[in-house]
Amino acid sequence: MTTNTAQRTRFSDRLSSFGYARPRLRLAGLLSLPMLWLGLAYLAALAALFVSAFWTTDSFTGETVRDWNVDNFVSLFSDGVYRSITFRTLGVAVGVTLIDALIAFPMAYYMARYASVRAQRILVIAILTPLWASYLVKAYAWRTMLAPNGLIGWLLHPFGLDSPGYGVTATLITLSYLWLPYMILPVYAGLGQLPQSLIEASTDLGARGWRTFRSVIFPMVFPSVIAGSIFTFSLSLGDYIAVQIVGGTSQMLGNVVYSNVGAANNLPFAATVATIPVVIILLYLFAVRRTGALDNL
Amino acid sequence: MTRSRTSRNLLLLALIAGLVVIYFPLLVVVLNSFNADTTFGWPPVRFTLDWWGHAAGNSGAIDALVTSVEVGLIATVISLLLGTMAAFALQRYTFFGRDTVSLLLILPIALPGIVTGIALNNAFRTMLGVQLGFFTVVVAHSTFCIVTAFNNILARLRRSGTNLQQASMDLGANGFTTFRLITFPVLRSALLAGGLLAFALSFDEIIVTQFTIGAGMKTLPVWIMDNLARPNQAPVVNVVATVLILVSTIPVYLAQRLSGDTATGHR
Structure with a gap:
């Protein structure tokens, strides 16, 4: 032994x-x-x-035909419908990212710089918990809230306004809501790592609050904002389920891909459409790599 | 001084407003789980406990929950293993193609879910000839969970350095003993935190799941997707969602306790 x-x-x-x-x-x-x-x-x-994506589908048998051509790309780029869907999708993704950055920054700022350590812990839990509530349920909650007899219409009615109904606005609201925690958390972490001494130095040198923010705080936290934007941007760019739920008739690229895989059974064309968001995201990742944002994910 | 007091109060106001916006829809879900009106008009008029009774006896929801937990646990274990290996490789070594490897790790989560979904679906069915089922969902989930495990372990490795390992080796412990007594205990809480995040990611995933799950099988999000559109089932879904929201605070709290020291305490 x-x-x-x-x-x-x-x-x-x-x-x-x-x-x-x-x-x-x-x-x-x-x-x-x-x-x-x-x-x-x-x-x-x-x-x-x-x-x-370089193959085609036999419209008669539904089988994939493996002869190389760029027909799919030609029809994708020549059709105005796909062009407007691409711009709409890009607009929504950029819009969601900006909305989330604008909402998240002040929240994260207060959390990181003014809240006590104990309060910070509770606040982080408060931000994380909704991520565990089902994505679908949250999207449907917005559907019922945005319905004609729903909460938003009821709240806006006294001001003589109506619920925006289902469409691009509803998609913007719902997606911004869904991805907000993904923006708050990295920005909060970035602000927490910012040394207090730098801010004091800036104040000692005579900078007022806004100037310190513009010249010291924002440049140093920018990579964290970019890190958050990778989530908000790419998650919005590929989404189709929330769009199905609140988007009404305004489709996004994800919906086109989905309908080509499912109902149309045209995988080659679905792959062709899918190249658009993939190329956009790869370009975005490539562009932000220099900021060091990828290390903050 | 007053100026900074004002800006501080404005920031607090923004934080409170943001939290209200975050929690209001969740509150609506909770409220609707008691709402007698199945179209959920606002304001709710009559309340009922019926949906909670229906949900308690709903075997579809319970089966789906079990499937979700099984898939989540296996995917978490696989992603922790692969994520830890990758984190060690990228933190302790410099090598050609290191940036490419880190890009490859974030790719499954950076690319749209539908792209990952149809790519894996196509690969399973036409390239490998595998029948979609439990196994294929686990493989798909592990693929996009790796990055969360990787990030947590990497952050811990960066902060802990290698001094303790070197001391252990100097004292005569071999690589395995050092791993067992030093490296693993240092990593333990990061493994738990990363594992919880990976599990959460898998538990709520719907898009990739739709494309990789076998016919007739349901994870909880797939079950929710099937039932939300049905007027008779939607209230039961609200009950399930309410339970999830309440139960989820426990793992979130744990994850925060375990990795909390990273984000707090340095101002």
């Missing part, structure tokens, strides 16, 4: 120092599984999808 244990220890010692002497081997070992999973399973699936 003792010898057995001794042998085992010696083996694990040998294995340990074998690995210790070979950092590249350890690195390869650490990377192997994650890269197999993401590289083989995920990237290969993505690549296959986008390859199929």
Whole structure:
């Protein structure tokens, strides 16, 4: 028994120092599984999808025909409907991001700089909890609130206004609501890491509140805002379920992709439409990489 | 001084207003779980406890809940394993293609869910010839959960450094003993926090799930999606949602306690 244990220890010692002497081997070992999973399973699936964008669907049999052409892209770019849907989707994604940034910043600012440590903890829980309430239920809550006999109409009625009804405005409101916590949390974390000494230095140098905000606080927290915007922007860009629930007839790119996969059974064209949000997001990620925002996710 | 007092009060007002906006729709859901009117007109006129009774005996909801928990737990374990390995690789080593690897990790969550969904659906069915079912949902969920585990572990590794590990090695412990006695305990709370986030992400996912789940199988969001549109079932969904909102405060509180020291206490 003792010898057995001794042998085992010696083996694990040998294995340990074998690995210790070979950092590249350890690195390869650490990377192997994650890269197999993401590289083989995920990237290969993505690549296959986008390859199929260059194929077509036989309108008669519904089978995918594998001859290479750019017909899908031609019809995507020549059709004015898709162009306006693209601009609408982009507008909604940018709008949601701006609305969330404007709402989140003052909230996060008070949380990070004025609230006591105890209050901060409670506030973070208060911001996180709604993320656990079902996305669908929240979207439907907005549907009932925006209905003609719903709460929003009831609140606005005394001011002589009506509920905006279902459409782009409702989509903007609902998506901004759904993704707001994803903006608050990174901005709060960024503001919390801001050294108090910098603000004092700015005040000592004679800067008033607004100037300190503009020249010191905002530039330093900007990467956190970008980190939050990656969520709000990309989640809005691909959404189709909330749009189905409150968007009325104004479709977004996600809806076009969805209807082509489902009802139309045209995966190649769905893949073609899907390239638009993917390219936009990749360009966005590439553009913000320099700000260091990706390290703040 | 008065100026900063004013701006402070304005900020507090913004925070309170924001929280009201965040919680109001949730309150509406809770209220509607007692609303006798199935169209949920405002203001509610009559209240009832019927929906709570219906929900308690609803086997569809309970089955879906069990499926969601199973998928969530397995996906969490897989994503923690892969996320931790990736975090160690990226934090402790510099190598060619490091940026690409970190981009690859965030890709499943940065790209629209529908793209991930149809890509995996296509890969499972036409490339691999796999029947959609429990296994395919778990694989899909693990793929986008990796990044949350990765982020939590990476943040912890960045802050903890390697001094303790070196001390342990100097005292004669081999790599495995050091991992067991030093590295793992340092990481434990980050693993729990990352695991809770990964579970939450999986638990509420609907888009990728729709494309990767087998026919007839339902996770809770899929069940909610099926039932919300039905007038007779919508109130029961509100009950389920109310229960979820209440129960969810527990894991959120735990996650906050475990990773709380990152975000608080330095002003």
